[in-house]
Amino acid sequence: MNGEVLIGIDLGGTNCRAALVSLTGEILVLNKVPTKMHEGRDFFLARLFRLCDDLIQFAAREGLRVSALGMGAAGVISPTGTVTVSPNLAPLNGFPLAAAIQDQFSLPTTIANDANAIAWGEGILGAGRIFSSFLTITLGTGVGGGLILDKKLWKGTDGSAGEIGHFVVEPEGRECRCGSRGCLEQYASATGIVRTALECLERGEDSVLAGLEPEDITSLKVSEAARGGDAVALKSFRETGERLGQVLASVANLLNLDGVVITGGPAESLDLIRPWMEKEIKARAFDIPFRRMKIVRGELGEEAGILGSARLAHDELVAGKKRVDLGPAEN
Ligand SMILES: [Zn+2]
Known part of the structure; x- marks a missing residue:
């Protein structure tokens, strides 16, 4: 030093x-x-x-x-x-x-x-080092986004750019805290993953999660259930993957990025999300930007914001x- x-x-x-x-x-x-x-x-x-x-x-x-x-x-x-x-x-x-x-x-x-x-942290010190132009998606209580273009952080004219979490994936869908409806974060955040599972339980679908109090169900519990083959939990991750893929297809077409870095708690379950996500991107994006855009998991963990x-x-x-x-x- x-x-x-x-x-x-x-x-x-x-x-x-x-x-x-x-x-x-x-x-x-x-x-x-x-x-x-x-x-x-x-x-x-x-x-x-x-x-x-x-x-x-x-x-x-x-x-x-x-x-x-x-x-x-x-x-x-x-x-x-x-x-x-x-x-x-x-x-x-x-x-x-x-x-x-x-x-x-x-x-x-x-x-x-x-x-x-x-x-920026992932771009300089983490998983984004290999990319010149990439999007970081942070899956937490909400869905955050940060855009690095040609190794520069694109903050937008007023500093409000990168809000990938509020791309509309369902025009008449779940109400969002931003005032709109059907935003990506209502489906793909940790909160959204839990909500999808709860909606399945309310419809009476069979799941190990039905044995828990609704307020005890977290995205981590849903991922553990999914790894045990639970159909409701797997459906939650499928929903997350498909919604992310729908948005990323448009991102690929618009920006032709080198990659996407996915961070936050649910990124630990990227293997459960990825097949559905890639299927949607492949089906909806042009072939050239689809093949270019590598999707990887963040490397900086919980301290990414500080670093x-x-x-x-x-x-x-x-x-x-x-x-x-x-x-x-x-x-
Ligand atoms: Zn919103």
Whole structure:
């Protein structure tokens, strides 16, 4: 290590996790505090600043210098690091968070949408290294997306690009939290997988899952049942695979990507999803982009957001030697 380290932060609705990260993606120390956004912005900022300060002090004691700070957060994040709109972090809406952190610590700071940070991490340190242009799909409570085109992160003009989870796969389908209906994430997320299984159970279909309380059924339980040959569980993964494949066929035709990296809990069951997904893509996409687009599982695991945001800060703010003018910290 050359003495330079980064801070990577994963800001979620429940926890705010921050780590000191080497340039090669090694986590040196990881701390977390509850986000507790309901207590308001100032209390949150005080917790966040203490979390960062502890890491900076730790680095100093080890003879290391923190060169940049990166954060991934759910929602639309402007190119200058203002939280434009984030349902889980509502007290921060409209707040120039990157500028506030940068002012507090005199540290170059960048904030990206969490799925974008994961895409960058996979692209530099993980499964996306082999691709120039690829899409990362994160299957969790929702479905997130991050697009790397020619080795550059495509955030969109306002920072809202990559929302693959809200591609419509069923115009009159399940209601989505975005206000639309039949979005991909209602079928392909961990939540969607469980919902498909619950709908089968409600119709009286036979399944080992019927022995569980509905609130105890998780996507992991569904995948375990599927591995035991359970018809309902297998149907849930078939649904997930087909819906993903329908969307990815259009993605292949539109963007002619090298690949797709699938991450998040349900990605552990990619083998159950893949046959259905590839069948749909093959049936619907043009042959040339279908054959080009390799689909692989993410490699960075649960810390992808921390590693990706740290590395994004380095690559945007240190390697390019440019410091983004974030404007004043107060709005
Ligand atoms: Zn939606």
